[in-house]
Amino acid sequence: xxxxxxxxxxxxxxxxxxxxxxxxxxxxxxxxxxxxxxxxxxxxxxxxxxxxxxxxxxxxxxxxxxxxxxxxxxxxxxxxxxxxxxxxxxxxxxxxxxxxxxxxxxxxxxxxxxxxxxxxxxxxxxxxxxxxxxxxxxxxxxxxxxxxxxxxxxxxxxxxxxxxxxxxxxx
Amino acid sequence: xxxxxxxxxxxxxxxxxxxxxxxxxxxxxxxxxxxxxxxxxxxxxxxxxxxxxxxxxxxxxxxxxxxxxxxxxxxxxxxxxxxxxxxxxxxxxxxxxxxxxxxxxxxxxxxxxxxxxxxxxxxxxxxxxxxxxxxxxxxxxxxxxxxxxxxxxxxxxxxxxxxxxxxxxxx
DNA sequence: ATGACTGATTGCAAATTGCAACCAGTTGTA
DNA sequence: TACAACTGGTTGCAATTTGCAATCAGTCAT
Numbered sequence: 272x273x274x275x276x277x278x279x280x281x282x283x284x285x286x287x288x289x290x291x292x293x294x295x296x297x298x299x300x301x302x303x304x305x306x307x308x309x310x311x312x313x314x315x316x317x318x319x320x321x322x323x324x325x326x327x328x329x330x331x332x333x334x335x336x337x338x339x340x341x342x343x344x345x346x347x348x349x350x351x352x353x354x355x356x357x358x359x360x361x362x363x364x365x366x367x368x369x370x371x372x373x374x375x376x377x378x379x380x381x382x383x384x385x386x387x388x389x390x391x392x393x394x395x396x397x398x399x400x401x402x403x404x405x406x407x408x409x410x411x412x413x414x415x416x417x418x419x420x421x422x423x424x425x426x427x428x429x430x431x432x433x434x435x436x437x438x439x440x441x442x
Numbered sequence: 443x444x445x446x447x448x449x450x451x452x453x454x455x456x457x458x459x460x461x462x463x464x465x466x467x468x469x470x471x472x473x474x475x476x477x478x479x480x481x482x483x484x485x486x487x488x489x490x491x492x493x494x495x496x497x498x499x500x501x502x503x504x505x506x507x508x509x510x511x512x513x514x515x516x517x518x519x520x521x522x523x524x525x526x527x528x529x530x531x532x533x534x535x536x537x538x539x540x541x542x543x544x545x546x547x548x549x550x551x552x553x554x555x556x557x558x559x560x561x562x563x564x565x566x567x568x569x570x571x572x573x574x575x576x577x578x579x580x581x582x583x584x585x586x587x588x589x590x591x592x593x594x595x596x597x598x599x600x601x602x603x604x605x606x607x608x609x610x611x612x613x
Numbered sequence: 614a615t616g617a618c619t620g621a622t623t624g625c626a627a628a629t630t631g632c633a634a635c636c637a638g639t640t641g642t643a
Numbered sequence: 644t645a646c647a648a649c650t651g652g653t654t655g656c657a658a659t660t661t662g663c664a665a666t667c668a669g670t671c672a673t
Contacts, residue, residue: 278490280551282544282558283471283537289548291464293661300454310620319449322662327621349619349670358547365539366454372536373453376529377460380451387453464630481651493631498652520639520650619670629660639650 289336290362294321294329299338299359300366303405304386304425308352309344318383333359354409363402367391382432386425397421460507461533465492465500470509470530471537474576475557475596479523480515489554504530525580534573538562553603557596568592 278284290296297319301307307316314326330353333339338359344350370387373379379387390397401421406412419427449455461467468490472478478487485497501524504510509530515521541558544550550558561568572592577583590598 277549279554280549281471281489281554282541282548282550284468284490284544285548285550286540286544287464287467291462291467293458293462296458296462297455300452311618314620318452319455322664323621324623324663325661328660330620344619347619347670349621349668351620361543361546365536365543368536368539369457370453372532373455373457375532377453377456378448378451379453379456383450383452482649485651493633494652495632495654496630499629501651515650518639518650520637520652522651615673617671617673619668622667623665624663626663627661630658632655632657634654636653637650639648641646641648643644643646 289338294325295333295338296362296366296369297321298326298329298333299355299362302339302353302355303359303363303366304422306422308354309350310353313353355405357406357410360402360405360409363398363405364395367398382429382436385428385432389425389428393421460509465496466504466509467533467537467540468492469497469500469504470526470533473510473524473526474530474534474537475593477593479525480521481524484524526576528577528581531573531576531580534569534576535566538569553600553607556599556603560596560599564592 277288290299297317298313298321301313301317305316307313310326310330313330314321314323317326330339330341334341336358337356340354340356342352342354344352367387367390370384371391374384374387374391390401393400403412404416404420404422407414448459461470468488469484469492472484472488476487478484481497481501484501485492485494501510501512505512507529508527511525511527513523513525515523538558538561541555542562545555545558545562561572564571574583575587575591575593578585
């Protein structure tokens with residue numbers, strides 16, 4: 272494998288050859304915005320219900336493509352930790368635009384689009400901050416923060432929506 | 443068909459359900475940046491070599507999804523003209539980011555990435571101008587331009603690279 | 614020692630993809 | 644008026660990919 276010739280040298284085509292399928296970006300999204308780092312987390316806490324063979328296959332591919340790395344988890348001899356690389360962290364702006372586009376044109380659910388809304392409103396400055404946090408978390412870069420992390424802000428907003436929805440249902 | 447339930451209400455997932463495959467964005471790219479408007483143009487001038495059944499299938503899907511429209515070509519009773527919609531024109535920033543990312547991390551060819559480079563350097567202001575031109579061309583919006591179009595600039599840069607490459611080979 | 618948890622693998626049916634041939638109606642040209 | 648080229652596709656078929664469910668061997672806490 273890996274001998275497969277490329278369809279063309281167009282940057283858009285080559286990008287699609289890496290993550291132009293129904294699952295690769297879902298996995299990266301869950302690692303980026305959902306904090307998933309282990310196989311089992313990605314498998315069972317997947318909103319879309321990925322199956323284990325597909326997940327294993329895509330993780331292998333993303334590894335080959337240099338989009339993620341895999342290291343041992345000291346706490347368990349069988350446990351692996353998957354980390355993002357600079358190459359995948361660089362996709363943050365694309366995720367932000369994808370989220371914004373989906374929110375505008377597709378039947379999104381409120382609770383699953385609040386993060387996209389915040390990311391859209393925050394703009395490139397917020398994306399950069401989030402990317403710095405990811406580098407810190409996945410690449411071990413030194414932190415230089417002030418106040419709550421972007422990840423915390425996104426999570427807080429998500430939980431606030433969930434709480435409001437629960438209250439509304441209860442009424 | 444069209445009764446298929448969505449995997450989740452996440453904007454990124456829903457976006458991928460629309461164009462998360464190996465061909466949809468290639469077709470839209472060729473319509474946007476390659477000026478293709480007819481079936482045969484998309485089929486035979488495709489850099490990646492799409493086959494006619496896949497092209498027909500994707501055009502039908504993009505039509506269903508409201509990403510393109512189809513009208514009769516007055517010049518030929520069998521000829522159809524495919525046009526972009528606002529929904530697909532709104533993908534321009536995503537194409538720009540995809541191109542920039544591919545250029546940075548993948549083995550792109552010079553001639554096929556010069557457009558991506560210009561688009562990246564031009565930034566959001568250039569993207570907006572290009573989107574306005576697409577609206578003009580595909581949605582019939584009134585023009586308000588000054589100087590050469592973005593499409594012309596991209597094309598000129600592409601041809602310049604081709605000419606330089608030809609000269610280099612000849613030497 | 615036992616049962617839950619780890620990252621997967623396996624078998625199989627269904628759906629999708631890709632290739633090549635083909636098609637009927639339309640048009641320009643000899 | 645014949646003919647070839649061009650129009651947007653369709654059809655048949657093999658190969659690949661997907662998705663589901665069951666399974667697996669090693670690890671770990673109790």
